Amino acid sequence: MEEFKTDFLVIGSGVAGLYTAIRAATHGNVTLVTKGELLESNTWYAQGGIAAALGREDSPLAHLQDTLQAGAGLCVEDAVAVLVAEGPHRIYDLINFGTHFDRDASGELVLGKEAAHSMRRIVHARGDATGAEVAESLADFAARTANLRILRGHLALELLLTDGCCAGAILQSPTGELIHCAARGTVLATGGCGQLYMNTTNPAVATGDGLAMAARAGATLLDMEFVQFHPTALSITENPMPLVSEAVRGEGALLVNEQGERFMLAIHKWAELAPRDIVARAIFHQMQQGHRVYLDATHLGERFPVRFPNIFHLCRERGVDPRKELIPVAPAAHFMMGGVQTNTEGRTSVPHLYACGEVACTGVHGANRLASNSLLEGMVFAERVAQSLKELPDLDSQTSKAVPAAKPAIQPSAAEHTETERLAQRIRSIMWEYAGIVRSGTGLKQAQAELAQIRQHPLAQTYPVANMCLVAEQIVTAALTRQESRGGHFRQDYPQEDSYWADKRVALTPDGAHVVNLTYQHAKAAQTLQSSCKK
Ligand code: FAD
Ligand code: SIN
Numbered sequence: 001m002e003e004f005k006t007d008f009l010v011i012g013s014g015v016a017g018l019y020t021a022i023r024a025a026t027h028g029n030v031t032l033v034t035k036g037e038l039l040e041s042n043t044w045y046a047q048g049g050i051a052a053a054l055g056r057e058d059s060p061l062a063h064l065q066d067t068l069q070a071g072a073g074l075c076v077e078d079a080v081a082v083l084v085a086e087g088p089h090r091i092y093d094l095i096n097f098g099t100h101f102d103r104d105a106s107g108e109l110v111l112g113k114e115a116a117h118s119m120r121r122i123v124h125a126r127g128d129a130t131g132a133e134v135a136e137s138l139a140d141f142a143a144r145t146a147n148l149r150i151l152r153g154h155l156a157l158e159l160l161l162t163d164g165c166c167a168g169a170i171l172q173s174p175t176g177e178l179i180h181c182a183a184r185g186t187v188l189a190t191g192g193c194g195q196l197y198m199n200t201t202n203p204a205v206a207t208g209d210g211l212a213m214a215a216r217a218g219a220t221l222l223d224m225e226f227v228q229f230h231p232t233a234l235s236i237t238e239n240p241m242p243l244v245s246e247a248v249r250g251e252g253a254l255l256v257n258e259q260g261e262r263f264m265l266a267i268h269k270w271a272e273l274a275p276r277d278i279v280a281r282a283i284f285h286q287m288q289q290g291h292r293v294y295l296d297a298t299h300l301g302e303r304f305p306v307r308f309p310n311i312f313h314l315c316r317e318r319g320v321d322p323r324k325e326l327i328p329v330a331p332a333a334h335f336m337m338g339g340v341q342t343n344t345e346g347r348t349s350v351p352h353l354y355a356c357g358e359v360a361c362t363g364v365h366g367a368n369r370l371a372s373n374s375l376l377e378g379m380v381f382a383e384r385v386a387q388s389l390k391e392l393p394d395l396d397s398q399t400s401k402a403v404p405a406a407k408p409a410i411q412p413s414a415a416e417h418t419e420t421e422r423l424a425q426r427i428r429s430i431m432w433e434y435a436g437i438v439r440s441g442t443g444l445k446q447a448q449a450e451l452a453q454i455r456q457h458p459l460a461q462t463y464p465v466a467n468m469c470l471v472a473e474q475i476v477t478a479a480l481t482r483q484e485s486r487g488g489h490f491r492q493d494y495p496q497e498d499s500y501w502a503d504k505r506v507a508l509t510p511d512g513a514h515v516v517n518l519t520y521q522h523a524k525a526a527q528t529l530q531s532s533c534k535k
Contacts, residue, residue, distance in 0.1 A: 002179045006031040006149075008389050008531055009183035011156045011210065015131075016357025016378035018138035022097070023386035023483040024187075025147040031181065033154040033171055039135050042358065043189050043375065046131025047245035047310065048114055049124030052087040053277050055111050055261050060084040060123050066465045067373060069384030070116045071366025072487035073502050074223070081528035082344050083373065083380050090379040096328045096443070101125050106359050113250035114371035115273040127204055128245050128308045134375060138188040148259070154179075156209065157409060157463065159186065159217040159353065160402035164460060166217060166353035167402035176411070177309060182402065185352055185389040188214060188340060191247050192358040194240070198331035198432035200423075201243045203232050207464040208471035210359035214340040217405040217472060220349040221508040222361040223338030224471075225478035225489045229437050230334035231255075231279040232295055233480060234314065234327065241332045242314040246371050251307060253297035255325070259287050277368050277488045280331040284437045285529060287330065294326035331437055335365035335374060337365040338478070341507065346385035352392060356381040362517075366379055367487020409463040416459055423454055423465045425474050440493045444480045451476065478506040481513045 007028030010021045028390050034040075053063040063084040068075050095101065101123045102110045112122035125133035139433045142148055153174035160168040160182070168183040186475060190210030194202025215221055232249070233241035240429035249255075257266050265469075267282050268274030274282075283293045297304055304322050305312040341359035346354040357378040364377055384444035412420040451473050454460055485491050503518045504509040 002177060003182070004179065005182045005395055007183065007186065007395070008185045009033070010187045010189055011169065011188035011193060012041070012357070012359075013038050013376065014043035014189060014191050014277065014357060015138065015148070015295070015375050016382045017187070017365050019379050019382035020189060020356060020386050021148050022138065022142050023383055024389050025145050027390045028184070029147045029149070031149050031151060031183070033151045033156060035155040035209075036153065036205055038139050038150065038152055038202060041135060041186055041376070042194075042202055043131050044135040045201070045203060045243070046134070046375055047123040047128045047243055048062055048247040048372050049112055049130045050091060050134075050375045050509040051114075051117065051370065052090055052091045052123065052376060053084060053121060053479050054091065054109060054123065055119060055121055058119055060087075062118060063087070063121065066116060066118050067364065067367070068161070069245050069369045070368050070499070073370050074366035074487065074505065075423050076363025076518065078528065079344050079364045079374050081379060082384075083364045085528050086380045086383070087376045090376065090383060093383075094134065094137070094379065097141040099125065099134055100137075100343070102127065112247045114246045115249065115279065116270070116275045116370055117508070122247065124247070127306070127310065128247060129310045131375070136495050139233055139322055156190070156213065158404040158406055159213050161217060161405050162402035163350040164218075169213075170404050172279070172408075178408065182395060184392045184395050185354060186352070187346075187389070188355040188359050189357045190359045192336040194333045194335070195477070196427060196431045196468055196472050197436065198428040199229055199241060199332040201240050201334045203240050207468055210355065211339060211474065212467035212470045213405070214348065214350070214353070214355065214359075215474065215508070217353065218348055218510050219353060220341040221338065221361070221474055222505055223342040223478070224369075224474045224508060225482050225506060226365070226434075226487055227333055227336035227368050227475065228276060228335040228488045229280040230336060231276060231283050231331050232329040232349065233332035234318065235293075235330035235512065236318060236328075241320075241330075244306065244311055244327055245327055246276070248295060248297050248308060248311065252299055252372070253295050255279070255283065256294050256296050257291040258294070259291075275368055276371065277490070279343060281438055283329070283331050283491060289495070294327055295329050296326050297322050298324060299325070301339070326487075328510050333436070335369055337367065337369055340379070343390040344381075345382060346381050347388060354385045354388065356385045357399075367489060369506055393410040409461055409466045410460045412459060416462070419457050420462055420465050423457060423459060424468055425447050426454060427451070430471055431475070435472070437490065439479055439489070439491045440479065441491070442493075444476050447476045470530070474508050477513050481515065482507045
């Protein structure tokens with residue numbers, strides 16, 4: 001097996017991976033690996049923008065309050081305080097790295113509005129192609145960064161462990177060779193797992209690999225029951241489904257059914273701009289009752305292609321003209337609120353293993369993420385991870401003796417490919433049906449039984465089925481454990497929030513699911529906010 005050493009191994013090339021790699025390269029040599037093309041990530045597809053308290057009327061405190069409110073009582077307040085206080089600084093970093101955000105005629109940043117934000121605070125780029133602008137500018141900057149090597153088409157299969165510490169990863173090169181990559185510090189920035197669901201906005205790379213690798217290495221996963229379903233994907237049978245950004249509703253678009261009924265008015269005082277989980281469930285219920293649901297943005301007329309050029313193009317390619325026609329929409333799996341447990345420095349429960357971005361669970365999203373807080377989280381905690389990496393000891397000779405946490409999965413052969421794709425598709429159907437927008441104990445147990453059957457299949461240990469199956473089981477176990485409804489997790493057998501669960505989180509460790517107390521650190525949160533106000 002080929003071997004190499006690096007100070008820091010960063011896995012993933014979305015906002016979190018690129019940002020970590022650029023910043024960590026100032027204090028060691030960095031290898032960034034990504035399993036596909038450099039720009040293929042959830043980040044590239046991001047539309048609406050990045051939330052940060054930059055407006056004159058805005059403040060980190062107001063952003064904190066909106067985030068806590070959306071999080072339905074489960075946000076870790078000191079992590080949210082870090083997010084909102086450091087967010088504006090990270091936006092200015094991005095601008096310095098070369099990101100061009102949209103500005104008005106006087107050169108001020110234009111701020112958009114999205115659901116559950118009490119004011120306009122979303123910076124965006126190229127109208128509705130924020131992710132592409134961010135990913136491309138970071139990738140360009142990374143290519144010019146000394147001490148940073150980028151390996152495209154390199155799949156991380158398994159983490160390496162020595163004496164319980166993470167010491168790098170086993171990679172697979174584009175030609176199929178296994179590589180033992182030893183590292184002082186390893187950073188998971190592998191994004192989410194929308195591809196576990198039949199309907200998703202996430203691209204093909206979002207198979208939950210980092211979550212699975214971390215679990216096999218013994219790391220604790222938290223909040224895995226909280227999957228966010230975006231209310232308005234374009235309703236067509238494509239994988240992924242193109243997104244119709246919440247920013248379209250922020251500019252006044254209305255949700256109607258085929259009878260023209262504006263059903264959100266009866267459901268929430270903020271109607272179309274209610275928190276995402278509420279809008280997604282309302283649309284789902286409409287569809288369950290046999291209705292079709294549309295977004296009416298016709299009031300924007302010729303302004304639509306100017307403000308939303310990317311969405312306009314996506315719709316036109318599929319025969320819908322949003323200037324004159326209703327846009328058919330449906331909910332789709334979009335974001336994983338839970339993930340690998342980290343503290344505010346990005347440390348996981350496994351020494352020398354760090355995580356940031358969507359794969360991590362810092363606790364900033366609680367039970368439901370506030371729109372456009374994800375790219376922000378990726379940057380804020382990537383910066384913190386990069387700073388933490390400095391403290392790690394030098395590579396010692398033991399590192400090359402590190403062993404993989406589990407036997408690395410093999411890729412299916414060409415002949416096996418159809419069968420493994422069938423297994424992946426089966427997992428997506430099970431998750432959509434039983435662990436989707438509306439869940440129940442009976443359905444979740446059915447999911448457990450069907451996933452256990454898939455595990456018996458001779459190809460269940462191949463990549464990516466093994467990862468998908470493990471993460472699906474983690475979501476189902478957490479969802480069965482939380483016997484209430486809160487945020488993105490809705491159970492029809494426990495349809496209300498339950499005060500018992502108000503301060504409880506589900507932690508998944510190698511020995512099973514544990515209910516743990518959420519400990520607030522209000523004092524620290526207040527301090528963080530105060531020091532951010534002085535800057
Ligand atoms: P990603 O950007 O997903 O990057 C993960 C990387 O890891 C990829 O490069 C992938 O190839 C790589 N990888 C995965 N597994 C492996 C492996 N085994 N080996 C090697 N590499 C691996 N959020 C916002 O804040 N604002 C928005 O406007 C917004 N719009 C969105 C629109 C869409 C359509 C989608 C899908 C998401 C949107 N989000 C938005 C959410 C946000 O884009 C993501 O949560 C965020 O980009 C995640 O960044 P990340 O760096 O953690 O992961
Ligand atoms: C959107 O543009 O609606 C997506 C924003 C997000 O996921 O934060």
